[in-house]
Amino acid sequence: MQVFGLVGNPVGHSLSPPMHEAAYETRDIDARYVTFEPAADDLAAAVEGARALGVSGLNVTVPYKERVRDLVAVDDLAARIGAVNTVDFGGDEPTGHNTDAAGARRALEVQGDADLDGADAVVVGAGGAGRAVAHGLADGGAAVAIANRTEERAVDLAADVPSATGHGLDVLPGLLGDATVLVNATSVGMEADETPVPADALHGDLVVLDAVYAPLETRLLRDAATAGATTVDGAWMLLYQGAEAFELWTGRRAPVAAMDDALRTRLRDDR
Numbered sequence: 001m002q003v004f005g006l007v008g009n010p011v012g013h014s015l016s017p018p019m020h021e022a023a024y025e026t027r028d029i030d031a032r033y034v035t036f037e038p039a040a041d042d043l044a045a046a047v048e049g050a051r052a053l054g055v056s057g058l059n060v061t062v063p064y065k066e067r068v069r070d071l072v073a074v075d076d077l078a079a080r081i082g083a084v085n086t087v088d089f090g091g092d093e094p095t096g097h098n099t100d101a102a103g104a105r106r107a108l109e110v111q112g113d114a115d116l117d118g119a120d121a122v123v124v125g126a127g128g129a130g131r132a133v134a135h136g137l138a139d140g141g142a143a144v145a146i147a148n149r150t151e152e153r154a155v156d157l158a159a160d161v162p163s164a165t166g167h168g169l170d171v172l173p174g175l176l177g178d179a180t181v182l183v184n185a186t187s188v189g190m191e192a193d194e195t196p197v198p199a200d201a202l203h204g205d206l207v208v209l210d211a212v213y214a215p216l217e218t219r220l221l222r223d224a225a226t227a228g229a230t231t232v233d234g235a236w237m238l239l240y241q242g243a244e245a246f247e248l249w250t251g252r253r254a255p256v257a258a259m260d261d262a263l264r265t266r267l268r269d270d271r
């Protein structure tokens with residue numbers, strides 16, 4: 001039996017175990033997906049211990065994505081993002097990857113039918129999620145405008161992302177005028193029914209992805225639907241980052257319908 005897992009703190013409410021175990025069942029893979037909560041001081045020992053025990057792969061979540069980047073050999077994208085969310089133990093040495101970027105891109109392309117190549121895209125947020133999304137969209141060929149409450153963080157991030165620009169939130173209406181893609185990569189909308197984007201700046205030519213998945217229907221997505229935009233909820237981004245990790249670990253196509261079903265069932269049960 002193969003073992004996969006998630007390393008973070010806390011990980012008790014993670015949606016990844018049911019999502020990945022549904023994939024193993026569908027593809028007839030003898031594997032389990034378990035959660036680990038090492039203390040910060042034990043992180044390096046935990047990753048080395050997982051390798052020594054024959055664990056096949058690990059996902060990494062808050063607050064360890066940046067630190068794991070320094071513990072394993074990383075691919076170019078994870079190096080640019082500065083964070084690892086997937087470790088593959090299948091090769092000669094553990095390798096670190098970031099599937100959050102491709103997760104956002106696939107959610108927009110597959111669920112939102114967005115064409116990123118040459119598109120004007122706006123990413124709201126310049127934290128860890130914002131970094132991954134901005135790099136993901138730029139890799140897909142989009143010109144990315146990053147808007148953040150703390151403008152300096154957006155400007156700093158933009159300097160690392162090809163053909164990106166950094167801004168404060170005040171200029172969002174101007175940035176959105178010609179844009180066809182909008183992603184909320186802030187935590188706004190999670191705690192309260194709030195949105196970082198003024199409703200009257202939204203329009204019908206936008207595909208809008210909200211990385212927030214609890215609640216699934218955020219105020220931003222409601223406003224976007226009212227404006228006639230195409231909406232993509234945060235569970236799709238979560239699903240596709242998981243699908244990318246599954247494909248990296250197993251070399252097989254992810255059964256996205258089964259994974260989506262497991263994910264949404266758990267989200268409904270948690271409500």
Ligand code: ATR
Binds near residue numbers: 125126130188
């Ligand atoms: P994560 O890794 O999940 O992105 P983070 O690094 O703490 O978490 O970043 C949170 C993001 O949400 C940041 O872009 C943050 O803006 P600041 O850089 O100005 O802090 C944004 N954010 C959080 N609360 C916000 C709020 N009430 N209004 C606007 N942006 C907010």
